[in-house]
Amino acid sequence: MSDQAAGGPGQDIRMESPQRSTADETADSRSGPTTGTGERSVRIRASGIEKAYTGRDGDVQALSGLDLEVYDSEFFCLLGPSGCGKSTFLRLVSGLLDADAGEIDIRTESNGDRPSTSMVFQEKGIFPWKSVLDNVAFGLKMRGVGKQRRYEIAREYIEKVNLSEFENAYPHQLSGGMAQRVGIARAFANDPQVLLMDEPFGDLDAQTKRYLQEELLSLWSESKKTVVYVTHDIEEAIQLGDRLGVMGARPGHIKEIVDVDLERPRTRENLDIARLEELQTRVWDVLSDEVQRTVERQ
Numbered sequence: 535m536s537d538q539a540a541g542g543p544g545q546d547i548r549m550e551s552p553q554r555s556t557a558d559e560t561a562d563s564r565s566g567p568t569t570g571t572g573e574r575s576v577r578i579r580a581s582g583i584e585k586a587y588t589g590r591d592g593d594v595q596a597l598s599g600l601d602l603e604v605y606d607s608e609f610f611c612l613l614g615p616s617g618c619g620k621s622t623f624l625r626l627v628s629g630l631l632d633a634d635a636g637e638i639d640i641r642t643e644s645n646g647d648r649p650s651t652s653m654v655f656q657e658k659g660i661f662p663w664k665s666v667l668d669n670v671a672f673g674l675k676m677r678g679v680g681k682q683r684r685y686e687i688a689r690e691y692i693e694k695v696n697l698s699e700f701e702n703a704y705p706h707q708l709s710g711g712m713a714q715r716v717g718i719a720r721a722f723a724n725d726p727q728v729l730l731m732d733e734p735f736g737d738l739d740a741q742t743k744r745y746l747q748e749e750l751l752s753l754w755s756e757s758k759k760t761v762v763y764v765t766h767d768i769e770e771a772i773q774l775g776d777r778l779g780v781m782g783a784r785p786g787h788i789k790e791i792v793d794v795d796l797e798r799p800r801t802r803e804n805l806d807i808a809r810l811e812e813l814q815t816r817v818w819d820v821l822s823d824e825v826q827r828t829v830e831r832q
């Protein structure tokens with residue numbers, strides 16, 4: 535299997551499907567998170583998305599009528615019951631899958647050859663046969679960045695995730711949390727215009743998860759990348775997100791968008807606990823019906 539066929543975090547996605555187009559930012563004079571009129575500029579626009587899979591027991595309609603706008607530089611969390619199509623949506627945005635109908639537009643900047651998206655998966659995202667340094671430098675290598683420069687950039691990100699001592703280690707020598715840090719460093723080093731994260735900390739213990747969430751937020755606030763982050767965990771979504779998209783049971787669609795109006799950094803000292811609890815209750819109110827619908831169907 536080639537490196538590219540193996541897929542993984544930080545992989546350059548260059549395929550463009552007919553349903554997925556990129557709009558050149560220079561053609562669209564908006565360059566920051568807001569337009570001249572004060573509106574937030576849209577980085578990803580999905581409209582009328584339909585996606586079905588053909589399985590052994592017939593077709594499964596994974597998504598139907600999904601509409602969503604994700605703004606520039608925002609941390610957007612996608613929550614929903616199991617099987618509602620969260621991963622499917624990320625794969626459509628990345629170009630790994632094509633929609634049956636509808637459109638996904640990603641506004642891209644035309645400077646250099648930055649990939650439009652990079653993915654971070656929950657597991658098996660890094661190449662077992664490559665060292666930490668080569669894993670982190672992988673996306674840059676694929677883009678033709680010279681060895682010296684790509685190692686320089688890779689080392690910078692390895693340092694940001696506190697793995698400098700392990701740059702020559704191989705994945706089997708790392709804990710699960712360390713391996714995910716490699717995946718995150720790789721994704722950021724690759725400098726995509728949009729970072730897609732599919733439950734990257736889903737398998738980790740609570741303390742490691744908390745630590746990595748903070749590392750991720752620190753990288754995000756430095757880079758101000760647009761992030762779409764899939765999770766099952768309401769608390770995690772509220773801790774991380776600027777806005778949450780709560781999805782309805784399959785066929786998946788966006789049921790409600792919730793603004794997380796909590797100040798950052800959302801540290802223990804800073805956190806408005808009453809507001810946090812209100813938000814948790816609100817999200818759970820939307821989600822619980824959908825979870826029940828999913829469970830009843832099983």
Ligand SMILES: Nc1ncnc2c1ncn2[C@@H]1O[C@H](COP(=O)(O)OP(=O)(O)OP(=O)(O)O)[C@@H](O)[C@H]1O
Nearest residue numbers: 587588589594596615616617618619620621622623
């Ligand atoms: N390759 C596939 N072939 C057939 N059905 C699929 C395939 N991939 C996903 N599905 C089905 O499509 C639906 C949506 O799957 P998807 O993985 O996108 O949901 P999800 O919300 O990410 O799930 P989870 O939260 O459990 O990870 C599910 O019913 C799933 O079984």
